[in-house]
Amino acid sequence: MGSGKHRWKISFHRSSPTALKPERKQPPKEFVCPISGSLMADPVIVASGHTLERICVQVCKDLSFTPVLPDGSKPDLSTVIPNVAIKLTILNWCCDNGIERPTPPELSSAEKLVRALIPPREEKSPTKGETEQEEEKDELLKGVADKPPVKFSYAATEINRRPTHFYTSSEESMPTAIPGTPLPFATRPSCYSSSSSSFDNFADEILSPMSPEEEEIVVKLKSLQVFEQEEAVISLRKITRTNADMRVSLCTPRLLSGLKYLLTTRYSAIQINSVASLVNLSLEKINKVKIVRAGTVPPLIDVLKGGFSEAQEHAAGALFSLALDDENKMAIGVLGALPPLLHMLRSESERARHDSALALYHLSLVQSNRSKLVKLGSVPTLLVMAKGGDLASRALLILCNLAACAEGRTVLLDANAVECFVGMLKKNELSSGSTRENCVAALYALSQGSLRFKGLAKEAGAAEVLRDVEVTGSERAREKAKRILQMMRGTGRDEDDEEEEEVDWEGMLDSGTLSRTRRRFFCGKNESVANSSEF
Known part of the structure; x- marks a missing residue:
């Protein structure tokens, strides 16, 4: 009897509130x-x-x-x-x-x-x-x-x-x-x-009831069993490959939360299918901002840095797709996507190279990202790519965007970009009319607000090449070539009189004669390139 009470006392002591404080x-x-x-x-x-x-x-x-x-x-x-x-x-x-x-x-x-x-x-x-x-x-x-x-x-x-x-x-x-x-x-x-x-809307969304399809996938995504995780991402990739409605309905905070943590797994099949699924979800415009807000950009960057090669291709495509939305551009740049995207321009995968270049083009439409790309030393690399290779046209697009900012113009002029672009036009080695247009557009951008451009253009023999563009180029290229030549002549008279004329550039700037209007221009026939790839 006494021992029983003693045991009960011990049991009661162990269940005291201080001993059961939940960790x-x-x-x-x-x-x-x-x-x-x-x-x-x-x-x-x-x-x-x-x-x-x-x-x-x-x-x-x-x-x-x-x-x-x-x-x-x-x-x-x-x-x-x-x-x-x-x-x-x-x-x-x-x-x-x-x-x-x-x-x-x-x-x-x-x-x-x-x-x-x-x-x-x-x-x-x-x-x-x-x-x-x-x-x-x-x-x-x-x-x-x-x-x-x-x-x-x-x-x-x-x-x-x-x-x-x-x-x-x-x-x-x-x-x-x-x-x-x-x-x-x-x-x-x-x-x-x-x-x-x-925030309230986001909370309401995550607390709302799940559809049967979402629930089945989310449960497996968060499972501790690797084979269930693999089944979930393979199923998600198949469902979102062609079904636009399912892309919208499945792009929920719950699903993105489960998918995000599988992007950097060391199981190749899971990583590849996870990133490919994210690309498919990002194809719908309404999903793009949701995906970035779910915190998927950092793991995508990690995949670019050290993921499986096929997953790297999909990660470049995902960042390209997400960068199409203006609200995502600065966030992607702030989170550190620019350096690995630049590195991927040298990838052995053609698809990774092209999607990385397109991502950089759209990201460089934002001034803050232009400044970062210039500081990262991207100009020399892009100039080399612009001279030839499969990324020539896309490298030119990025250079056009960089030339639209003061820092970019300075670095491009220091890197002999004028001579480079004029030389490309002289050799007539450009692969397409649009690439030729972009080359002229890059020269036009460099000529804006720069007193150095005139001297560099003369040394490179730009006048002769640009006169040829005025005759044989597209309407867009002809207009830009005409404006560059007028700027080089100063008064708009024939170039035969140019040698006899001393132009006081500083005086013209002070008096307001020389227009300093900064124009936003687009490099290429289309303002943006839609990512319609499905994986």
């Missing part, structure tokens, strides 16, 4: 801001790929301070994009564990925490040079303001830690806390209505 309520590392050490309420992704709390990023920028994260890396805070995907994941986790939604920390608390991280010698007002550098970085986002219909604050993407070895340096570690006192674990009532209608 699952500890937030995953990916949900915690490395700066604040708290669950993120308004996560954003910065240019370096880190996901941080928005208020912490803003305070760091206001104080001109770049923190060193616990993993030793320094985030690039120049660009900020809302990370709706990880925000939604945090919301679902809170709902599953009975935890109220986190609320952004107070500005004063965030500022106090960040100031505590600043060494005394670094806490100072930004110098003139630092201010100018920040202004230059901010110009990468100015193009968005010119397009009111494009609300880029909702074009959210994410970089989460993925279950493969395809990690970038910015994703190595997302610790739950940092030395010092973390911000309070602030929450708001679960009945709180977010001001972000985009």
